[in-house]
Amino acid sequence: MHVFNISFQIAPTLQTQWLEWMKSKFIPMVVATNCFEEHKFYELIVDEDQAPTYTLQLFAANQDLLFQFKETLSPAILEELSSTWGDQCFHFITNMRIVN
Numbered sequence: 001m002h003v004f005n006i007s008f009q010i011a012p013t014l015q016t017q018w019l020e021w022m023k024s025k026f027i028p029m030v031v032a033t034n035c036f037e038e039h040k041f042y043e044l045i046v047d048e049d050q051a052p053t054y055t056l057q058l059f060a061a062n063q064d065l066l067f068q069f070k071e072t073l074s075p076a077i078l079e080e081l082s083s084t085w086g087d088q089c090f091h092f093i094t095n096m097r098i099v100n
Contacts (some may be wrong), residue, residue, distance in 0.1 A: 003096040004058040004074075005037070009051040011088040018089060027056065029077050035054050035069040051090075059080045066095065 010018045036058040044053040060066040
């Protein structure tokens, strides 16, 4: 199983609106690609002086599906994130493989 992980830091003043947008728009767009069998959305526990931080983990059955998403589908989806939230939402991506 392969995991496409997107980590986010959002401006505290936009957290509520951003969470609503993630649940109603962004995550459904990602799920609609049919590249992932499952997803999990987490809030990280951070110090009070840090921006709210979240991670979205997307589970692909094989590397081909992960590659398809990463190379052909994710650019438009991530552009939607950037155009909607600009520099108020910092994100970065990691790819992982489950080993246990």
